[in-house]
Amino acid sequence: MRALVLGGLLAAVFVAAAAVSFVWTPGDVTAVDIANRLQPPGGSYPLGTDHFGRDLVSMVMVGARVSIAVALVAVGIGMGLGVPLGLAAAATRGSWLDEVIMRGNDLVFAFPALLIAILITAVFGPSALNAIIAIGIFNVPVFARVTRGAALSLWTREFILAARVAGKGRIRISVEHILPNVANLLIVQGTIQFSLGILAEAGLSYVGLGAQPPTPSWGRMLAEAQTMISFAPHLALVPGLSIVLMVLGLNLMGDGLRDLLDPRVRKARA
């Protein structure tokens, strides 16, 4: 429970910062202010400024927006496609459909998110949208597997048998009975994939495959900081620590949620 609260608080700080950045930031993230470039943290710039004189608090706030949006939509894509596929595979266990879905999953697993992003970028050029698609595609088999695994054990339960006897079809049973019972697991997995998405987005932006200038992103802030790290370490510390704290918060939240929602873990602890 402590992990859930601590993790939730950490994540909430960044989500709130991202939300506030839509209406207000302390400075303009696109304005150049050479007179105040590379200011160390303190005074009117609590986290300092970058090589263009942009306020790092504002950059982190807008960067959080990009990271969260990319990771969230990618989780949405993963869930939106993966969950129905997992439900269908479980409902038709052993059939050709199950086989095709699971082998398709194996295939997507062979393309780590970075490789998908490289392929997409090679074809369409780098953008935040391509990062979303790459991370989203990578999420699909994860959700399909989790859903199928959990749904398979549910299909042998008596309440499902009762629903079948009552004349309900496979699709209706999957939607009305299986889905609500795997929802907890999906929430936990969603939190984990969300944190992995933040890391993946940062990695893709770092190598220039994510959001493009002038939109600030944590990964690109790190890439820009690399050549100046010896004389302006705050440029690398600020976005780096933001990623660590956000991911740590989400991971703690995931652990806490699993303890709270997953009956197997609850039972093991009791």
Place this chain on the structure above:
Amino acid sequence: MLRYGLRRAASMLVSLAVASVVIFCAIEVVPGDPAQYMLGLNASPDTVAALRAELGLDQQPVTRYMSWITGMLRGDFGISYTYRTPVAQMVADRLWISLPLALYALILSTAIAFPVGIMAAARRGSVVDMGVIGATQLGIAVPNFWFAMILVVIFAINLGWFSAGGFPGWEGGLLAGIKALTLPAIALALPQASILARVMRSALIDTLGEDFVRTARAKGLSRRQVLWRHALRNALIPVLTIIGLQFSFLLAGAIIIENVFYLPGLGRLVFQAIAARDLIVVESVVMLLVFAVILVTFLVDLAYAWVDPRLRGAR
């Protein structure tokens, strides 16, 4: 076991075939004219036509796919458009950095994770265990490329123990090569070691709760003897699977780390190829990496089935 192996091999071949079609379609068919893309919008139609003929783009997609695949099987990956050298040669040169880097990181990750995971499981609930849980939680949250930058600041810029980047080449001596790969390998290994230590810890805790452990203790074996003689060997099965899977991730993850340390490996090659619109190189490197991931997964499956016979009959 043989039947299981053959079934998995067939499945691997199908995966490879489908992956190759996906990569081929993504690069050569979907975006329109690769020759136009490579030369840019201002290229004259004659130049584009000449490049199309040179790349064989005037042929049917099926013919091009077949010649690409049969070429790759023979070790002929085509000629790089920018460098004008065989892609196979470029890939082979770069592989001598990326492959040792991934292996080095894997060795480091295992060397860190095993003692840490075992120590935490053996003293479950203690301060040590809590410390390991906290540290591994943090290790998973740290992006490896950021950790790499911090390592450079501490060990290259401030202490001067390692160089901040670049690779002297294996001709410069084994030790110099290993030294140049040490910081990148540590950066790559940290998150993987954290994951592996957690898996090791939970697998060992699960095994220590099994009946056969209780029986061994009842026979008079000490906790330490039970841990080393019985529990550890049984806990290794899930751990070995994760190690196998991590190798693929390390190979792909090296792409980013190579950029932090300016290592001339496959990762640098693929990004340079993207920047230069050298699609043939991108296509070949991605196919090679996907092949590596599928092959490692296949070997892990085989090893797992060899250790645990129950899996051979599983779907």
